[in-house]
Amino acid sequence: AINQIHKAIGKFQGILLNGLTGSGKTEVYLQAMQPVLKAGQQVLVLVPEIGLTPQTINRFKARFHAEIVMLHSNMTDVARLRAWQAAQTGEANIVIGTRSAVFTPMPRLGMIIIDEEHDLSYKQQDTFRYHARDVALKRGFDARCPVVLGSATPSLESLHLASEKKLIHLHLTERAGDAEFAQIRLIDLRGKKRESGLSMQLLDAIETRLKAEEQVLVFLNRRGFAPVLLCDSCGWQADCPRCDAHLTVHYTPRQHLHCHHCGYQSRLPTDCPECKSVNLLPTGTGTARLEETLVARFPDKPLIRVGRDTTSRVGSWERIYQRANQAGAAILLGTQMLAKGHHFPHVTLVAIVDVDGGFLSVDFRAPERMAQLIMQVAGRAGRGSKAGQVLIQTRYPENPLLLTLIRDGYHAFAKQMLTERRQALLPPYRHAVLIRAESPSTAKTEAFLNAAIAALKAQIDESQNEAKHCFEIWGPIPAPMEKRAGVFRGHVLIQSRDRRLLHQLIDPWWPALWHIPERRGVRASLDIDPMELS
Incomplete structure (x- = not known):
C-alpha cells in the first residue's frame, strides 16, 4: 500500500485505503508522507472529530521533526489565526484539522489524507454546504498531488468510484501485531428481562470482563436520561411545542426537558398537564440512564462517560482519553464519539445497546x-494483546442486512446495499439535488415548492431532447420531521443519471426562484449530493 501511494506522489490520484479497524492505517499515512515532507512539501490531514486531533498530532510529532499545526472550532480565534498563517506562509509542514481545514491555504501542498473518509461530519449540512472529501479531491487535482481516503468502512460512493477505476483501491486485510478482530454475537431481546435496556446476558458479560480487570465499552447513540416522558395514567407524552419531536429527559446539570432538535428547554413537570396524575415515567434509555444503572450495578468500578455533555470544555477529551488508556477495570460509556478511530488498548468487550433504529429508518x-457505526465501534475491542468480543442487542436478529454484516463483513454488506441502490435508482447510481423549504405556514412552504417544480418542468420542456428524459422529480413532500423550531418544512428531490446535465439545469433555475411571488416569507436552500433527507 505504501509503495502504491509513493508512486502517485507528484501527480493527482485518488486512493481509497481500505483497512480493517486496527490494521495500521495511521502507520501507512506516516510512511506515505515521509518522501513528501523530505521534498519540502506540505501535507494536509483531515480527521472527523475534534477529539481525534490531539491524539493524531501526538503520533505525528513522535515521528516527524516538523512544524505541525492543528485547526478546529474549539481553538481560540488567535490560535486558529496563527495556525492558518503558519500554513499559508509554508512555515507549517503538516496541518491536521477537521472539516473546514480543507480550505487552509498551503503553497507547497504535496499530499492530502482524509481519515475515516466515510464519516458524516465531513459534510457541512447548513449555510455554506460542501463535502470536505469532494473539496479535497478538487484541491488534489489542482495541486497535482495524491489524495488518500482512509477507512475501515468506506462510503458506498467511494466504493462505487473504486469499482469504476476512478480511485485506486488498496486493502489492509490484517490487524497490526497479533491482534485479531473481535468475535461478534447478537443478543435477541424479544421476551427478555432488561434493566434500563440492558439484558441480563449483557450485564453478566460485562461483570465477567470487569472481574478479570479488563475494560468494557458500552455504546448507545442516544444522549440524555430518557427519550420520552410518559404519563402512565392517560398516555400523555412530553412533546416539543416547536417541533414534531418528543422532549428528552435530562437530570444533569439540572432536572429538565430538552429538545435535541431546536434547543427548547422546560422544567420537568411534577404532574401530568392533561390528567394531573403524578405517575410520570421517563421511558426509554439514554446514556445518562445507563450510567445510573451501571454505577449502581458495579459501584466499585470507574465509569467514564464520553459524549457532547462531557467533552465540551477545552482539554476535557484529552483527560478522558488519558484515563481510558490506564490499565485496570473500567466502563467506557458513550455515543458515536467513541466510535471514531480511538485506540483503547484495554477494552476487550464492546456492548452495543440498540441497533434497530438505523435499519428501520425512512x-x-x-x-x-x-453498519459503519457497528463495525467502527466493534473495532475498539481487542486492540491489545487480549481477544475481544462484541455483543449487539436487537429485537430483529433475523434482519438480512444485519446478518450479512455480522457473518460476512462490511464488504459483503456494502455489495448488497449497492445492488439495492442500483435497483432503486438511488445514489451513487443517481446524482441528487435536494431543495429544502420552510416557513411558518405549511401552505406557504408547499406553494413555493409547487412553483419551483412548475418552473423546473418548464425549463426541462425547453431543453434539448438529450435532457428531457434524464431527470426524476420527487415532491413536494413534507420533511421527515415536518415541524422544527416553529417552522414547517418540505422537500423536493431532483435526480439524474448525468451530473453535467443536472448542474446545467440547476444553474439558471435556482437563482430565478428568488424572484417568484411564492418565495416571499419562505426560506429555501439547495443541497447538492445530500447526505441526509432531514
Whole structure:
C-alpha cells in the first residue's frame, strides 16, 4: 500500500485505503508522507472529530521533526489565526484539522489524507454546504498531488468510484501485531428481562470482563436520561411545542426537558398537564440512564462517560482519553464519539445497546451509516494483546442486512446495499439535488415548492431532447420531521443519471426562484449530493 501511494506522489490520484479497524492505517499515512515532507512539501490531514486531533498530532510529532499545526472550532480565534498563517506562509509542514481545514491555504501542498473518509461530519449540512472529501479531491487535482481516503468502512460512493477505476483501491486485510478482530454475537431481546435496556446476558458479560480487570465499552447513540416522558395514567407524552419531536429527559446539570432538535428547554413537570396524575415515567434509555444503572450495578468500578455533555470544555477529551488508556477495570460509556478511530488498548468487550433504529429508518442512507457505526465501534475491542468480543442487542436478529454484516463483513454488506441502490435508482447510481423549504405556514412552504417544480418542468420542456428524459422529480413532500423550531418544512428531490446535465439545469433555475411571488416569507436552500433527507 505504501509503495502504491509513493508512486502517485507528484501527480493527482485518488486512493481509497481500505483497512480493517486496527490494521495500521495511521502507520501507512506516516510512511506515505515521509518522501513528501523530505521534498519540502506540505501535507494536509483531515480527521472527523475534534477529539481525534490531539491524539493524531501526538503520533505525528513522535515521528516527524516538523512544524505541525492543528485547526478546529474549539481553538481560540488567535490560535486558529496563527495556525492558518503558519500554513499559508509554508512555515507549517503538516496541518491536521477537521472539516473546514480543507480550505487552509498551503503553497507547497504535496499530499492530502482524509481519515475515516466515510464519516458524516465531513459534510457541512447548513449555510455554506460542501463535502470536505469532494473539496479535497478538487484541491488534489489542482495541486497535482495524491489524495488518500482512509477507512475501515468506506462510503458506498467511494466504493462505487473504486469499482469504476476512478480511485485506486488498496486493502489492509490484517490487524497490526497479533491482534485479531473481535468475535461478534447478537443478543435477541424479544421476551427478555432488561434493566434500563440492558439484558441480563449483557450485564453478566460485562461483570465477567470487569472481574478479570479488563475494560468494557458500552455504546448507545442516544444522549440524555430518557427519550420520552410518559404519563402512565392517560398516555400523555412530553412533546416539543416547536417541533414534531418528543422532549428528552435530562437530570444533569439540572432536572429538565430538552429538545435535541431546536434547543427548547422546560422544567420537568411534577404532574401530568392533561390528567394531573403524578405517575410520570421517563421511558426509554439514554446514556445518562445507563450510567445510573451501571454505577449502581458495579459501584466499585470507574465509569467514564464520553459524549457532547462531557467533552465540551477545552482539554476535557484529552483527560478522558488519558484515563481510558490506564490499565485496570473500567466502563467506557458513550455515543458515536467513541466510535471514531480511538485506540483503547484495554477494552476487550464492546456492548452495543440498540441497533434497530438505523435499519428501520425512512432515510435510505441510514442502514449504511448504522453498519459503519457497528463495525467502527466493534473495532475498539481487542486492540491489545487480549481477544475481544462484541455483543449487539436487537429485537430483529433475523434482519438480512444485519446478518450479512455480522457473518460476512462490511464488504459483503456494502455489495448488497449497492445492488439495492442500483435497483432503486438511488445514489451513487443517481446524482441528487435536494431543495429544502420552510416557513411558518405549511401552505406557504408547499406553494413555493409547487412553483419551483412548475418552473423546473418548464425549463426541462425547453431543453434539448438529450435532457428531457434524464431527470426524476420527487415532491413536494413534507420533511421527515415536518415541524422544527416553529417552522414547517418540505422537500423536493431532483435526480439524474448525468451530473453535467443536472448542474446545467440547476444553474439558471435556482437563482430565478428568488424572484417568484411564492418565495416571499419562505426560506429555501439547495443541497447538492445530500447526505441526509432531514
